[in-house]
Amino acid sequence: MDVLKVRYGSPEAAERFCHSLKTTGFAVITDHPIASSLVNQVYSTWADFFKSEGKYKYTFKPESQAGYFPFRSENAKDSPIKDLKEFFHVYPRSELPDSLKIETWNLYNELVKMGRELLDWIQKASPENVRQRFTMPLSEMVVGSEENLLRVIHYPPLEGSEEAGAIRAAAHEDINLITLLCSATAAGLEVKDTTGAWHQVPCDPGSIAINAGDMLQLASKGFYKSTTHRVVNPTGVDAKTPRYSMPLFLHPRSEVILAEGVTAGDYLKQRLLEIGLLKQK
Numbered sequence: 001m002d003v004l005k006v007r008y009g010s011p012e013a014a015e016r017f018c019h020s021l022k023t024t025g026f027a028v029i030t031d032h033p034i035a036s037s038l039v040n041q042v043y044s045t046w047a048d049f050f051k052s053e054g055k056y057k058y059t060f061k062p063e064s065q066a067g068y069f070p071f072r073s074e075n076a077k078d079s080p081i082k083d084l085k086e087f088f089h090v091y092p093r094s095e096l097p098d099s100l101k102i103e104t105w106n107l108y109n110e111l112v113k114m115g116r117e118l119l120d121w122i123q124k125a126s127p128e129n130v131r132q133r134f135t136m137p138l139s140e141m142v143v144g145s146e147e148n149l150l151r152v153i154h155y156p157p158l159e160g161s162e163e164a165g166a167i168r169a170a171a172h173e174d175i176n177l178i179t180l181l182c183s184a185t186a187a188g189l190e191v192k193d194t195t196g197a198w199h200q201v202p203c204d205p206g207s208i209a210i211n212a213g214d215m216l217q218l219a220s221k222g223f224y225k226s227t228t229h230r231v232v233n234p235t236g237v238d239a240k241t242p243r244y245s246m247p248l249f250l251h252p253r254s255e256v257i258l259a260e261g262v263t264a265g266d267y268l269k270q271r272l273l274e275i276g277l278l279k280q281k
Helices: 013-024 036-051 053-058 098-125 214-219 236-240 264-274
Strands: 005-007 026-030 067-069 086-090 149-155 169-172 178-182 189-192 198-200 208-212 229-231 243-250 257-259
Touching: 005 013, 013 026, 013 098, 013 208, 036 053, 036 086, 036 098, 036 149, 036 243, 053 067, 098 149, 098 178, 098 243, 214 257, 214 264, 257 264
Parallel strands: 005 026
Antiparallel strands: 026 208, 067 086, 086 149, 149 243, 169 229, 178 208, 178 243, 189 198, 189 229
């Protein structure tokens, strides 16, 4: 499975990026303008947050989906087993501890800016008949969106007594248009090819992995595929090491029409119900 590494700023960057996204659902961006020092600082401060009891003061409310989600809050769609992770949802509406605000919001804004540029690449590289399926340019769908989400994830060390079949993140597809994933602090991310085989996604320090989500698949009527991926459990010494990751999920504004009769807001609500983060009233 040929997930391409694409050097940001190179003349062929947009073409290579879209080719990889179309054929594998993933691409890896290198030499991009987001400073590694900023990413590392955000990881460091959030690691301290997850170690503290103060995290429970920020426990999420289902109606807002913003804040701290305790360990084993989420399951993959159609999976009865909860993932081995805790996480924090950073939306424009999120309340953050003072010690985290500056660096986190700086990274959030940088990733959203880069994501809009990548959506422009997709828009321009798509065939005309595919572009006509979009109800508006892709990058305009996310302007001012209150649903653009930075999820800061902590996968604790494994204890050896985990439920059978439980892994750090079960096989799933993302809900949104595209996801930008800063290189995680440890390996484990895998992508599934069309034959059902799993492949490790290359994401070296300083790189950003990008994948297509269900909303892009829906809006493009299947031209771009939302690729199944997972985070597997480490073994040996690595099993005792925590893992942190920070995906930025680019979401359209709630009123944006993805396909006939389907708004982004309605689609998101249905998916949140399916993965256990929203309860049916």
